[in-house]
Amino acid sequence: MTITQLHYVLAVAEHQNFTKAAQKVFVTQPTLSMQIQKLEEELDVLIFDRSKKPIELTETGRKIVSQARNIVNESDRIKDIVDQQKGFVGGLFRLGVIPTVMPTLLPMFLNNFIKRYPKVKLKIEELHTEAIIEQLQDGHLDAAIAATPLDLPNIKEQVLYYEPFVGYIPQGHRLHRMEKIKVDDLDLDDILLLEDGHCFKDGILNLCKANRTPGENDHFQLESGSFETMVKLANEGLGMTLLPYLHTLDLKESEHANIRMFQEPNPAREVSLIYNKSELKMQIIEALRQTIAGVIKGAIAYQNVQIISPVHKK
Incomplete structure (x- = not known):
């Protein structure tokens, strides 16, 4: 049994297709199939x-894949230990960012980070929280930036900043x-x-x-993926909205002139750097945290805040 064979097994388990898995791990399909067959034998x-x-996956296969992930993670840790001992901050780093943070935070720190750590190859993907959690647990992401607390047993959280909720209330609104x-x-009903x-x-x-409970006087219902769209609709007199x-x-x-802050304590979201409890690539995670902390302090100075959970409680 080899680590390489386990990598192949994980790739097939993910893609449910030998050809796609072979492309993922950069080998030919016959090579991948042969190695997995050897492991099965x-x-x-x-x-x-x-x-x-x-x-x-067979029933036994599901158990093998679960253990294979642990073994591959632990093997990655050996290289990670060496990199940390040498003070090396580099290599591929896969970062997920939630959509409501990506357009504001990324331009604030990305250029600084690239200049300070040119050996890090950042692969950044915009994902909703649910997908981020799944990919962190499956080892497809190294870390993510998301609203917390999530209170998940396998995920660690380092708070980056607290971002107040702000009302955008156009003229004519009550x-x-x-x-x-x-x-x-x-x-x-009017948010x-x-x-x-x-x-x-x-x-x-x-x-x-x-x-939200639609009433008799509702003329429309709209849920947008864009803060910009909601601001434009508010400007047209179709309601108010809340923004980070x-x-x-x-x-x-x-x-x-349409911005309204809340009375203190300001309701706010907690934005954190989250990562798997295996704590791989911690030198890059810490570099990210320090870089973001260096730019965010000047942008958000609110301290008296009430953290609102990002997990909807029905």
């Missing part, structure tokens, strides 16, 4: 049911005249929301402690 079990389309708003002032899958929407639902603080920095000067 050595163990005297079938790992994959090849009669199914797509290929499926709350526009207020200098600061309270949570009790909010009515979900434009992000679509399902965004943890920021779940945070708003938690903040308001209610689900950093998104307000990119608003037009004329739109700043």
Whole structure:
């Protein structure tokens, strides 16, 4: 049994196809098939049911794949130990970022990080929290930036910053005249929301402690994937919306008059660097944390905050 064979098994388990798995691990399909067959012969079990389309794991195969992930992670740790001992910060690093953080935070730190750590090859992917958790647990991501706390047993969290919720309330709205708003002032029926899958929407639902309930006077229902769309609709008099603080920095000067902060403590989301408990590539994770901390302090100075859970509690 070899580590290489286990890598091949994990690739087939992921793609459920020998050809795609071979492409993933950069070998020919016959080579990959032969190595997996050798492993099956050595163990005297079938790992994959090849009669199914797509290929499926056998019951024993599922247990083998679970253990194979642990073994491959531990083998990666050996190289990681050597890299840390040498002070080497480099290599491929796969980072997931949730959509409501990507457009604001990434431009703030990415250029600095690339210049400081030119040997790191960052592969960044925009993903919803659910996909991030799955890919962290499967070893397809090294770390991610997401709203926390998630309170998952296999995921570690390092808080990067607290980002207040901000009301965007256009002229003509009942709350526009207020200098600061309270949570009790909010009515979900006139708040434009992000679509399902965004943890920021779940945070708003938690903040308001209610689900959206369409009423008789509703003329439309809209859930957008874009803060920009919601701001434009609010400007057209179709409601108000809530934004993460950093998104307000990119608003037009004329739109700043529509921003309303909450009375303290400010409801806020906690944004963290999250990673698997195996703690691989910690030197790069720490480099990311330090780089982000260096740029975020000047952008967000709010301290008296109330953290709103990103996990919707029905």
